[in-house]
Amino acid sequence: MHPKIHSHLYTALFIFALILSTTLGVSEGQARAKYSFKIGSLAPEGSIWITQFRAFAKEVTEKTDGEVGFRIYPGGIMGDDQAMYRKIRVGQLHGGGFTMSGIADIVPDFRIMAIPFLFNSYAEIDHVRKGLRPMFEERFANKGLRFLAFTEVGFVYAMSKARISTFAELKATKNWTPSGDRLSTGFLKTAGITPIQLSLPDVLSSLQTGMIDTVYNSLYGSIVLQWFTSIKYINTVPSGYAYGTILLDDKFFNKLPKNYQEIVNQTARKYFPPLIAKTRTTNAESKTVLEEKGISFLEPEAAMTEKLSSYQQEVINNSIGKLFSVEAYDKMAQLLKEHRSGAAE
DSSP states (O other), X not given: OOHHHHHHHHHHHHHXXXXXXXXXXXXXXXGGOSEEEEXXXXXXXXXXXHHHHHHHHHHHHHHTTTSEEEEXXXXXXXXXXXXXXXXXXXXXXXXXXXXXXXXXXXXXXXXXXXXXXXOSOHHHHHHHXXXXXXXXXXXXXXXXXXXXXXXXXXXXXXXXXXXXXXXXXXXXXXXXXXXXXXXXXXXXXXXXXXXXEEOGGXXXXXXXXXXXXXXXXXXXXXXXXXXXXXXXXXXXXXXXXXXXXXXXXXXXXXXSOHHHHHHHHHHHHHHHHHHHHHHXXXXXXXXXXXXXXXXXXXXXXXXXXXXXXXXXXXHHHHHBTTTBOHHHHHHHHHHHHHHXXXXXX
């Protein structure tokens, strides 16, 4: 394992709580910034998402001679996704890092890539994401939000306290889904499983008390959120793909001089696409860390994966026109077909 990655992951494991309890410092140039963005996020301090955003913010501040600054509130300090959105609407925040499940009720089509068992590879994801971005930018702009960048959690896996290798074993557990995530909740209900909906900050304590015993996350996500401390097994077949976005309040962004707007956009293009690559690398490295911590990786029976996958089309049929538009689904399906047929450039 690369020593820097190894060090970073262990830092997240052992001093995560300490980091969150410390007072957040003001970024360089923030105190004198003429245009000061207040940015919220559920991502914890010390995670690669916050670290990369701080690097982006620092460069923007330097390039604007200190006139554009960012104060970052990580770890859910400003509440969950819905709370952060409400604070943007009333001017208490000027942007945030949002999960798909938390912002999809504002722009329903943004959940289109989260259909369970949709993607087989990151190459497919990259092609579809690129093709859908203009649509997402337009949808968020209609809500007064500037789509600054995609973020990625990665492929998500079932993580549990008990061994799960069959559908019957999965059904017997207490499954979690994110509050407001109507797509994953609908999928589990279609499969005959009644999930327990909880906001992200409530998951760890609920695992500890036994309120839930099966959760879904990326490998790195289970480390930075400390869920790994309350699970014993991770299935090796991903059940879906998790992602998000960085959004800015368009009204506040438009107060910037045009040259400062371009600096923000250019710097975002420099820092955030590489963040996706870093996330994938860190997810891969996280497997070793989790194994060292005693987590067992289980290959589920093929019949379990086949049974779960068989519910996908029913969920899609029930969701079109309700959870996402026909236009968004058709565009996504065409892009996926294009990549799989080899027609993509």
